[in-house]
Amino acid sequence: MKVAIVGAGLIGHTIAHMLRETGDYEVVAFDRDQAALDKLAAEGIATQRVDSADSNAIKAAVQGFDALVNALPYYLAVNVAGAAKAAGVHYFDLTEDVRATQAIRNLGDGAAQAFMPQCGLAPGFIGIAAHELANRFSEVREVKMRVGALPEFPTNALKYNLTWSVDGLINEYCQPCEAIRESHTQWVQPLEGLEHFSLDGIEYEAFNTSGGLGTLCETLSGRVETLDYKSVRYPGHRDLIQFLLQDLRLSTDRDTLKTIMRRAVPSTAQDVVLIFVTVTGMRNGQLVQDVFTRKIFAKTVCGMPMSAIQITTAGAMCAVLDLFREGKLPQSGFVRQEQVSLRDFLANRFGQLYEGSTLDAMATTTTA
Structure with missing residues (x-):
């Protein structure tokens, strides 16, 4: 699965690292902050500099990807979701903003691709x-x-x-x-x-x-x-x-x-x-x-020291993306967090981080 991660800050960096370590995802990180991109590039993760506030630039950059993960601040969420819809890619984010979520829901209702905001810890x-x-x-x-x-x-x-x-x-x-x-x-x-x-x-x-x-x-x-x-x-x-x-x-x-x-x-x-x-x-x-x-x-997760908020926020996003890739979630339209089964989440290799497991021990149990 080819995933565009828009936003290379702390959580975006963590998501990129965790997905890449499984071997099941082709990951490219996008941001306008070259220093943040350089940290990911040093780990061997592909990067591309894009103006995070320019929805047309994001639309062009994510053409051909399967999914876009938005790890930018909440006030950029609606623009990025609009770019995902225009590019025809599935959309996931971490926003806690109520108004942004409602706007994304309007974009997702009846759409051919999935729109699933609020994929972190809370909401999520x-x-x-x-x-x-x-x-x-x-x-x-x-x-x-x-x-x-x-x-x-x-x-x-x-x-x-x-x-x-x-x-x-x-x-x-x-x-x-x-x-x-x-x-x-x-x-x-x-x-x-x-x-x-x-x-x-x-x-x-x-x-x-x-x-x-x-x-x-x-x-x-x-x-x-x-x-x-x-x-x-x-x-x-x-x-x-x-x-x-x-x-x-x-x-x-x-x-x-x-x-x-x-x-x-x-x-x-x-x-x-x-x-x-x-x-x-x-x-x-x-x-x-x-x-x-x-x-x-x-x-330490995947060989990288992580704070608890990194583990829970990025881990939740990666678990939801994994379940979506496995066909355990709706593949189109607006998707709510409560449509995720708690049992499926906690059984997932990323969801097991909520049970105290380490992803290093789970990286070998991947699926195609």
């Missing part, structure tokens, strides 16, 4: 897990989805390190959030709904952030009384972010906020991804609660 895997749990109940009362990408060793006041896109992080802190309350879909405010819980003796907080539900509100509409998604952080983080965004009014000056974050908050590869899903409902006449939880730590 979290929706696959929550949908599977919900399907085990005759009546669903409550679905709670909690995800955190956290430093393993927090030291600053925010108790946070940059582990992924600053643009995506700020966007999910600022945009309205979908939820279901009393069986009705509604919008709730980001940073609200603060709650505290502990897991394995560690205290956490969680609060509303945008985009993590993907398309689950629509999929579970009429079937669930309460559904929400919240980001998990260490206690105190939400109050400081609220001070920056609301008291200092940086929600209306995101460029300044991005500059502050990049200057003051270091990145780390020593992180942990926390996944926590609880579903409550009726089964065989009894009120039951099922829980799905994972903690994933940084480690």
Whole structure:
């Protein structure tokens, strides 16, 4: 399968590396940042310099490919999806942006090729897990989805390190959030709904952030009384972010906020991804609660040291692409994450990263 990866940043680089290592994919990376492309070229991965904001240039560059994987920031998603449609290639991305996803859905409805956005961790895997749990109940009362990408060793006041896109992080802190309350879909405010819980003796907080539900509100509409998604952080983080965004009014000056974050908050590869899903409902006449939880730590995968957010985000994208290549997903039109079987995902060589396996041990079990 010939795959164009548009965006050679941290996650795009990781996806390219993981796919190439299997031997089942012909991978070419596209970006306008020559330095980022040079890092991939040094690993023997084919690259081509293309203006990431120029949809016509992308359309021309991806002609003849089977699929396009978009690893660019959310605000470029719709342009890249339009280029994929014009070029006649299948489209996959990692966006958490609700409006971008709706625009991509409009592009995908009735299209000859597949359009599958939100293929990362959240939205993405979290929706696959929550949908599977919900399907085990005759009546669903409550679905709670909690995800955190956290430093393993927090030291600053925010108790946070940059582990992924600053643009995506700020966007999910600022945009309205979908939820279901009393069986009705509604919008709730980001940073609200603060709650505290502990897991394995560690205290956490969680609060509303945008985009993590993907398309689950629509999929579970009429079937669930309460559904929400919240980001998990260490206690105190939400109050400081609220001070920056609301008291200092940086929600209306995101460029300044991005500059502050990049200057003051270091990145780390020593992180942990926390996944926590609880579903409550009726089964065989009894009120039951099922829980799905994972903690994933940084480690070496395919001979490359990777942070937990790299493993979970790139791993989810690669698993979905693998399942699509094997014909286990729809081959045309708009494809939702919850159309992926959790069992198929976790059995996949990339999905097994969510179970603690290493891809190095699985690279020999490839299929044609």
